[in-house]
Amino acid sequence: MSDQPIHRLYRHFKELPMSMRFLFTGALLALGMGYMFAMIYVYTSDAGRDGNPALTVEDIVISYSGTSDGTKIEAALQGPMSAMISTDDLAEILTWVGAGAGKDGYESTVQPIIAKNCLDCHDGSNPHLSNLDGFDNIQSVVEQDTGTDLHTLVRVSHIHLFGVTFIFFIMGFIFSHAWIRPVWVKSLVVFTPFLCIAADVSSWYFTKLYAGFAWVVLIAGGLMGLCFAVMWIISMYQLWFYKVPDHVSDRYKIREI
Numbered sequence: 001m002s003d004q005p006i007h008r009l010y011r012h013f014k015e016l017p018m019s020m021r022f023l024f025t026g027a028l029l030a031l032g033m034g035y036m037f038a039m040i041y042v043y044t045s046d047a048g049r050d051g052n053p054a055l056t057v058e059d060i061v062i063s064y065s066g067t068s069d070g071t072k073i074e075a076a077l078q079g080p081m082s083a084m085i086s087t088d089d090l091a092e093i094l095t096w097v098g099a100g101a102g103k104d105g106y107e108s109t110v111q112p113i114i115a116k117n118c119l120d121c122h123d124g125s126n127p128h129l130s131n132l133d134g135f136d137n138i139q140s141v142v143e144q145d146t147g148t149d150l151h152t153l154v155r156v157s158h159i160h161l162f163g164v165t166f167i168f169f170i171m172g173f174i175f176s177h178a179w180i181r182p183v184w185v186k187s188l189v190v191f192t193p194f195l196c197i198a199a200d201v202s203s204w205y206f207t208k209l210y211a212g213f214a215w216v217v218l219i220a221g222g223l224m225g226l227c228f229a230v231m232w233i234i235s236m237y238q239l240w241f242y243k244v245p246d247h248v249s250d251r252y253k254i255r256e257i
């Protein structure tokens with residue numbers, strides 16, 4: 001352990017100025033909250049698409065490659081939009097979609113339900129949401145679901161890659177001040193999230209081609225979360241509570257003798 005040389009640029013948290021330790025602590029708190037909201041978002045938008053309330057591989061397959069037995073509106077109403085509609089109204093819509101989503105029954109039953117529950121947001125005024133106003137517009141969501149379209153994936157990919165790099169650069173930079181031996185373990189924890197984000201984002205596209213890649217999405221996401229938790233907990237602990245081993249804190253004293 002102690003025979004592994006300490007790099008001359010290494011500084012433990014306790015050796016940093018107090019202002020930097022507060023800066024790191026603040027950043028950790030904000031990033032930790034951000035990560036929690038991100039997880040809530042994943043659960044509320046993807047979990048439950050397959051009818052099982054947990055986040056499953058099937059949810060991810062549906063989210064990226066679509067489902068062979070459902071339409072966009074069914075996927076949305078059983079997933080992120082489920083809170084927007086009563087069970088009775090949901091049944092009416094599903095029956096109509098199941099029957100082919102034709103003109104029959106649209107005006108009498110479907111249109112009033114949509115007007116009452118959906119048009120506050122889906123009236124076409126927001127360019128990012130499907131316009132559900134009128135029979136012609138609603139066609140885009142009652143066709144077979146082919147998952148998130150490529151254009152959206154490309155948009156989300158670049159946002160994700162930039163965002164995740166910011167998060168894990170800051171996390172890794174803070175964590176680099178922790179005292180961890182052997183050094184390769186520390187380096188692995190710092191580097192793994194970047195591998196995960198690359199695997200994660202590319203698997204969104206591969207999931208469209210082969211559903212098995214949904215496992216990569218799930219595992220890479222989990223591993224990234226694990227690295228985040230490890231770095232967060234160790235950094236926070238060593239910032240304020242940890243006692244640095246003597247051979248580390250005394251490394252300059254020993255040299256002076």
Ligand code: HEC
Nearest residue numbers: 045072073076080081084085117118120121128129130141
């Ligand atoms: C409070 C605003 C709001 C209401 C009300 C609402 N939605 Fe949405 N809807 C959204 C948002 C925001 C998204 C994007 C969510 C996401 O990407 O996770 C969305 C996404 C969708 C999608 C998938 C993406 C798209 O735009 O095609 C469908 C389908 C959908 N909603 C249908 C409905 C239906 C049907 C209703 C009525 C029962 C409804 N929504 C009510 C805000 C709303």
